[in-house]
Amino acid sequence: MAEANVTPSRGAQPTGSRKILMQLVTGGEVGVIAALVLLTLVFWLMEPAFLSQRNVRAILAVVSFVGIIAIGQTILMVAGEFDLSVGSVAGLSAVVAAKLMTAAALPVPLAVLGGLGVGLGLGLVNGLVVVRLGIPAFIQTLGVLFVGQGLIQVVTGGYPVYPLPEAVSAFGRANLVWGLGWSFVFFLAALLVADFVLRRTVVGRNMYATGGNREVARLVGINTNRYKIAAFMTVGGLASVAGMFVMADMATATTTVGSGWELTVIAGVVVGGVSLFGGAGTVIGGVIGILLLRVVQSGLVIIGVDANWQQIAVGVIMVLAVGIDILRRRYIASGRTA
Amino acid sequence: MSEFAIETREVTKSFAGIQALRGVDLAVRRGDIHALLGQNGAGKSTLVKIMNGVYPAGRYGGQILLDGKPASFRSTDDARRGGVGYVPQEIEVLDQLTVAENVFAGHMGLGRALVDRAEVVRRTAGIFAEMGVAINPNAVVAALRGAQRHLVMIARAISAKPSVLMLDEPTSSLSAQEVTALFAVLRRLKAQGKTIIYITHRLPEVLDICDRATVLRDGRVGDEFDRADFDQDRFIYAMSGHRLQQLFPARADAPRDRVMLEVAGLTVPGHTGAIHGARDVSFQVRAGEILGLAGLLGSGRSEILHGIYGRSPATGTIRVDGQALRIASPAEARAAGIALLTEDRKHDGLLFNQTIGANITIGNLSALSTRGILRPERERSAILTALRELSVKAPSPTASPAQLSGGNQQKLLFARVLMRMPRILLLDEPTKGVDAATRAEIYRLIVELAGQGVALVIVSSELEEVIGLSDRVLTVADGRIVGGFARGEGDEERVMRDVAQAQARDLAAVQAG
Numbered sequence: 119m120a121e122a123n124v125t126p127s128r129g130a131q132p133t134g135s136r137k138i139l140m141q142l143v144t145g146g147e148v149g150v151i152a153a154l155v156l157l158t159l160v161f162w163l164m165e166p167a168f169l170s171q172r173n174v175r176a177i178l179a180v181v182s183f184v185g186i187i188a189i190g191q192t193i194l195m196v197a198g199e200f201d202l203s204v205g206s207v208a209g210l211s212a213v214v215a216a217k218l219m220t221a222a223a224l225p226v227p228l229a230v231l232g233g234l235g236v237g238l239g240l241g242l243v244n245g246l247v248v249v250r251l252g253i254p255a256f257i258q259t260l261g262v263l264f265v266g267q268g269l270i271q272v273v274t275g276g277y278p279v280y281p282l283p284e285a286v287s288a289f290g291r292a293n294l295v296w297g298l299g300w301s302f303v304f305f306l307a308a309l310l311v312a313d314f315v316l317r318r319t320v321v322g323r324n325m326y327a328t329g330g331n332r333e334v335a336r337l338v339g340i341n342t343n344r345y346k347i348a349a350f351m352t353v354g355g356l357a358s359v360a361g362m363f364v365m366a367d368m369a370t371a372t373t374t375v376g377s378g379w380e381l382t383v384i385a386g387v388v389v390g391g392v393s394l395f396g397g398a399g400t401v402i403g404g405v406i407g408i409l410l411l412r413v414v415q416s417g418l419v420i421i422g423v424d425a426n427w428q429q430i431a432v433g434v435i436m437v438l439a440v441g442i443d444i445l446r447r448r449y450i451a452s453g454r455t456a
Numbered sequence: 457m458s459e460f461a462i463e464t465r466e467v468t469k470s471f472a473g474i475q476a477l478r479g480v481d482l483a484v485r486r487g488d489i490h491a492l493l494g495q496n497g498a499g500k501s502t503l504v505k506i507m508n509g510v511y512p513a514g515r516y517g518g519q520i521l522l523d524g525k526p527a528s529f530r531s532t533d534d535a536r537r538g539g540v541g542y543v544p545q546e547i548e549v550l551d552q553l554t555v556a557e558n559v560f561a562g563h564m565g566l567g568r569a570l571v572d573r574a575e576v577v578r579r580t581a582g583i584f585a586e587m588g589v590a591i592n593p594n595a596v597v598a599a600l601r602g603a604q605r606h607l608v609m610i611a612r613a614i615s616a617k618p619s620v621l622m623l624d625e626p627t628s629s630l631s632a633q634e635v636t637a638l639f640a641v642l643r644r645l646k647a648q649g650k651t652i653i654y655i656t657h658r659l660p661e662v663l664d665i666c667d668r669a670t671v672l673r674d675g676r677v678g679d680e681f682d683r684a685d686f687d688q689d690r691f692i693y694a695m696s697g698h699r700l701q702q703l704f705p706a707r708a709d710a711p712r713d714r715v716m717l718e719v720a721g722l723t724v725p726g727h728t729g730a731i732h733g734a735r736d737v738s739f740q741v742r743a744g745e746i747l748g749l750a751g752l753l754g755s756g757r758s759e760i761l762h763g764i765y766g767r768s769p770a771t772g773t774i775r776v777d778g779q780a781l782r783i784a785s786p787a788e789a790r791a792a793g794i795a796l797l798t799e800d801r802k803h804d805g806l807l808f809n810q811t812i813g814a815n816i817t818i819g820n821l822s823a824l825s826t827r828g829i830l831r832p833e834r835e836r837s838a839i840l841t842a843l844r845e846l847s848v849k850a851p852s853p854t855a856s857p858a859q860l861s862g863g864n865q866q867k868l869l870f871a872r873v874l875m876r877m878p879r880i881l882l883l884d885e886p887t888k889g890v891d892a893a894t895r896a897e898i899y900r901l902i903v904e905l906a907g908q909g910v911a912l913v914i915v916s917s918e919l920e921e922v923i924g925l926s927d928r929v930l931t932v933a934d935g936r937i938v939g940g941f942a943r944g945e946g947d948e949e950r951v952m953r954d955v956a957q958a959q960a961r962d963l964a965a966v967q968a969g
Contacts, residue, residue, distance in 0.1 A: 320821040320828050327818050330809035337767065337796065337804060338819025338872070339787035397809035 147403045149442065150390050154410045161417035168420045175297050181412050182298070182305035183367075185405050186360040187383050189305075189312045190353030192404035195387065196316060197349040198329035198396030199248060202259040203240065204383055206266025207354055208361030208376030211236045213270050215362050216279035216371030219286070226285050233362050234355060240266070241354020245347030263380065270373050279371040290366030301363035308356065313401040325349065329396030385432060386411050389439040411435065458524025461486040461651035462507060462540070462620050467518035469502055469511065476502045478675040479518070484620070484668075489642060489652045491662040494672035495695050495863075495891045500655050501545075503672065504622055507653075508542040509535030522620075533562075541618030545625040545655075545862075545889060546802055547605045549597045556580040556593035559611045583611045587641040589634070603630050603753045610638070614645070621645065622653040627661060628889045631753040631917050632952075639665050657891050659688045671695055692892060703896065704924035705903045711745035711927055715778070716911035717764070717794075717880050722772035724756070724763035726935070733768070734760045735935040741880070741911040746902065748926030749915045750951045756935035757915040758799060761882040764913075765789045765796040776880065790819070795878035797869055799885040799915075805869050806857045813839035813853035815868055820875040842871040847897070863894030870901065880911045887921065899925060919948040933958040 161168040187204045194201055215233030218224045224232070240262055247258045281287075292299045316322035327335040328342045335342050357376070365371045384394075390407025392399025414435060415428045460483045469477040477499045484490045494500045506516050513528030520527050522538060529535040532542070549558050556577045557564065564571045566579070580593035589607050591600070597608060606626065613621060623642075627635045642652055642665060654666055662669055663686050671678040671694040679694035718740045726733035734756045741747045749757045763770030766783040774781055776792045783789045786796070798804045807815050816839055817824055824835040839853050846867040850860060857865055866886070873881065886902070887895045902925060906912055916922045923929055929946060931939035931954040939954030 318830050318832075320825050320830060323814065323818065323821055323830065326810060326814075327807055330807040331804070333804045334807055335818075337765075337786050337798065339785075339790040340819065341785075341787060397807075 147391060147400060147406065149446070150403060150406050150410060150439065153439075154406060154413060157410065157413055157417065161413070161421060165417075165421045168417055171297075173416060173420065177409075177412050177416050178298060178302060179367075181405075181409050182302040183360050183364055184379060184382055184386065184412075185305050185408050186301070186308060186363070187353065187357050187379060188387050188404050188408045189308050189401055190349075190356035191383050192387050192390075192392050192399055192401045193312060193316065193325065194349040194353045195392045195394065195404075196329050196397060196399055197325050197346050198332065199255040199346055199349065200259070200384060200394065201241075201244060201255065201350065201353045201357075202380045202384075203244065203262035203266055204353060204357040205376035205379035206263045206270070207237050207240050207357040208364070208379060209270050209373070210240075210266045210273070210361070211358030212361035212365040212371045212375045213273050213279055213373065216282060216365055217273055219283055220279055220281075226283055230362060234358050237354040237356070237358025237361075238351050239354070241351035241357075242347065244354065245350030248350070249343045249346050267377075274371070274373050276373060278373060280369065282365070282369055282371070286366050287369035290363075290369055299367070301360075301367065304359065304363070309401060309405055316401055321345075326397050329398075331397070382411070383408070385436045389436055391439075391443055407439070457486075458521070459486065460484060460521070461488075461523060462653075463521040463524075464503065464507065465519040465521065467503065467506060467516060467520070469506060469516040475675055477506075477516070480672070480675070480677055482670055482677065484651055484653060486651055487646060487649050488667040489646055489654055489665055491666040491669035492653055492655045492672065493657075493659075493662065493669055493691060493695055494678070495893050498672040498678075498695070499675040500672055501624065504542070504624060504653070504655060507535070508532060508540055508622060536616050536618070539619035541613035541616055541621040543606075543610050543613045543621070543623045543626055545628065547609065549600075549605050549608055551596075551598040553597060554593065555591055555595050555597055555600070555608055558597050558608050559583065559593070559615050561612065563615070579615070580611065583614055586644065587611060587614070588637045601754055603634055606630065607634070607638075610641075614641075618650070620651045620653065622655070624655045625657065625889055626654075627656065627658060632919065633752060635661070657889075657895070659691050659892070662686065662691065663688065695892065703899070705900050707903060707906065707927070709744060709907050711906070712743040712909060714743045715740050716743040716745075716776065717741040717913070718773075718775040718778075719760075719764060720773045720775075722760065722763050722770055722774070724759040724768050724770045724935075726756070726759065733935055734763055734770075734932075737772070737932075737935075737937055739930060739937065741913055743879075743909045743911050744906050745928065746906050746912045746914060746926045748922035748929040749913065749932050750919055750922045750929050751932035751955060753917060755932045755955075757932045758884050759935070760932070761796060761884055761913065761915060765794060765882060767796070790876065790878075793876075793879035794882065795873040795876060795880070796882045797873050797884060797886055799888060801862070801865050801869065801889075806865060808856065808858050810857075811854045812843075812848075812850050812857050812860070812868060815857050816842050816871045816875065819872065838875070842875060846871050846901070861891070862889040863891045866890050866898070867894065870898070874905075878910065881905060881913070883912065883914045885916055886914065887916070887918070919951055923948060923951070931955060931958075934962055 167173065187208065191201060191204065211233040214236050215229045218229035218232045219226050244259055244262060247253050248255045289300060294300065294303055316325065324335065324340045325345055327340055328345045332342050361376050364375050386408030387399065387404035388394060388407065389410055390399070390403035390405065392404045411432055414431050418428050418431060462484050464480055464482045467477055467480045480499065480503055482503070492500050505511050507520060509529030509532040512530050527538060529538060550561060559580045560576050564576060566572065566575060577593045584591055584593070587607065591604055591607060597605065600608065610626060626638060630638060646652060656662060667683050669681045669686065669691065671691065673695060720738045722737040723735055724733040737760055739747065749760060751757050759768060762768040764774060766785045766789040774783055776794065781792055783792065807818060810818065817835055821830065824831055824838055843850060843853065848864050848867045848871065850864065857868060860868065887898055890898065902912060914922060914925060927943050929941055929951070930937050931951050933955045938958035941950065
């Protein structure tokens with residue numbers, strides 16, 4: 119018989135550590151974690167400086183900026199959409215906040231709220247246009263990518279915004295844990311919250327349903343439009359937060375903040391097993407994917423490989439990772455690992 | 457030339473250590489229409505997939521003989537070239553392409569490098585003419601309904617001029633009229649010397665059209681029958697190993713007096729491709745009553761359900777338990793205690809990215825959570841209870857629904873809609889693609905729900921089913937209710953007559969206008 123004639127019972131359920139292991143395998147994170155560990159070992163063996171405090175800290179600092187956006191992007195991709203405008207939104211939020219606290223002389227918290235408003239607002243626009251007008255997310259968010267870059271130039275006139283109030287640079291310099299600052303702390307907190315929401319809450323489950331099959335989700339009473347809009351706003355908001363963290367870190371709002379992030383983020387979360395077609399993937403997986411790509415880039419630098427090869431490596435790894443993931447899914451779907 | 461067009465010898469196949477086939481010897485005589493019968497999980501689909509190259513040579517044990525000679529197919533395309541055609545049960549069409557492009561998908565060049573569109577369209581029209589169906593080869597498939605899509609897939613298989621044609625439940629989405637047309641095609645193919653393997657759950661069809669029947673049970677050949685020995689009871693006995701009780705369970709309780717659902721002047725626009733929505737439909741369903749909507753495919757039966765459930769925009773009034781409601785979305789319908797079981801499990805039923813368990817609880821999570829946070833233990837026990845109550849055969853609650861047979865997938869959807877204990881249950885083709893044993897279970901469940909006071913509305917293409925189950929039957933044609941009768945007062949003939957009369961009236965009205 120094609121299906122086991124087993125009525126599910128308590129005894130048939132894997133328990134404890136085995137259950138966790140099973141979840142990891144079927145959740146698809148174990149592969150990317152294994153690859154991460156393996157690559158780290160290889161780079162460390164070739165060049166022990168790879169695991170020096172300084173390098174690890176540098177990797178984590180970069181990952182915390184991009185990772186904040188990856189968290190939002192994962193949620194959005196689980197809901198069946200994606201956002202190409204995150205880099206522009208991050209940059210625009212940074213320069214708007216910077217202008218508000220300098221040219222407009224607003225108190226720093228208000229200026230930051232203004233920056234956040236830019237991210238949430240553009241997320242709302244993306245969501246509304248995609249959901250209500252039915253314009254594909256690819257087109258809408260690509261449009262906002264260009265609009266955002268243009269607006270950055272309009273707002274700044276093409277010049278970096280500085281000096282920023284001392285509070286901002288102090289915030290950016292803060293050393294909280296092991297030489298890492300607020301951005302890393304925020305990143306970790308957002309990671310834990312988002313992973314919990316997707317894994318363990320009704321909202322998360324409904325998000326997966328929305329991305330898995332929108333019509334089914336609608337028929338079971340889920341307001342899929344609202345979920346998609348909320349996901350767009352989440353990624354927009356997180357992009358603006360990441361942009362402002364970079365601003366604080368550099369104590370300047372340059373016009374290139376966030377530039378190119380959209381592809382880094384999507385490549386990373388896809389490596390981490392988040393599906394471009396919706397309904398599959400986890401926040402932890404997405405973030406590990408980002409970390410993996412960063413480790414490769416940093417490792418290649420440390421062992422002295424020409425910078426051009428880093429790009430090539432990123433491209434190859436992304437396609438490989440997705441290829442392996444597709445094979446794995448096919449394997450599971452064909453019923454050979456029930 | 458061998459007497460047998462296709463044979464299998466000692467074919468075995470296992471999945472994850474579970475034996476699906478335990479040595480199947482099947483011999484299909486040239487020019488026969490050979491029925492392959494068996495319950496869900498008996499191994500029919502697996503056997504067919506082996507003969508058709510889905511599971512390539514080397515991935516199973518045993519041997520396939522084509523015209524007496526050993527054959528090993530590396531792929532489905534290989535099998536197709538070898539003269540084995542296959543029409544899968546699930547509809548797999550390319551929505552954005554035209555009918556003709558679908559029929560010749562992958563072979564648009566007709567063997568040449570350049571595409572001759574006119575020729576492709578002409579040949580498609582020729583195939584349809586042969587099949588006796590009227591589908592425009594230039595129509596976009598997205599605009600077609602389920603039954604027409606199935607006919608396109610059959611045309612696709614026929615286009616390769618196979619010597620052996622395998623049909624996996626070809627009639628599960630066809631109306632009676634279309635089944636007759638399909639049988640005419642099959643008889644013609646048979647007359648041309650083609651061999652047909654016919655997989656079905658519907659025994660009357662076997663009696664009607666097949667020459668021989670092989671019954672699979674638990675991965676083995678359970679029994680074989682020649683046409684002279686065909687008998688419905690013997691088939692059922694061979695499939696299940698025991699006799700099934702009466703097909704439609706008797707109603708113990710009569711419908712109550714309380715009107716649970718009242719629909720007045722319901723009008724639902726037809727969606728793309730369907731000519732008719734529903735027009736000015738009015739009816740009542742009482743608590744504990746089973747109301748059947750009978751009619752041909754595309755008559756507007758499903759649209760009536762969609763209008764009530766808020767899936768399609770509708771005008772008219774809907775009263776639930778005496779209270780007039782405005783239902784603009786499925787969420788509002790659910791809040792009013794209405795549930796809908798949709799027709800197409802693959803398209804708008806199951807979530808294949810989720811586990812079996814999550815498929816049951818989706819939409820029902822508020823009771824299984826505290827302030828939005830899921831309670832895994834509570835959810836798990838709800839899932840296990842639901843699986844047990846409907847006796848779903850599943851490897852584990854965390855497996856994918858793709859691993860379940862059609863009947864078990866359907867039970868899964870029943871579990872989902874029943875978890876909220878609806879007052880009104882709308883069922884669209886509740887036994888489509890479901891094996892005989894599960895079908896009987898679903899009938900029992902429906903009668904049981906009516907006994908508990910649920911108001912049920914059932915749509916089915918199988919008139920025997922609607923009439924056998926329902927306390928009252930309404931006949932739908934061209935989006936309107938054109939007739940009706942209470943249990944025991946009408947039969948299939950009466951439905952067909954009502955439909956024909958309505959169509960004649962419409963035609964006369966068109967001609968007069």
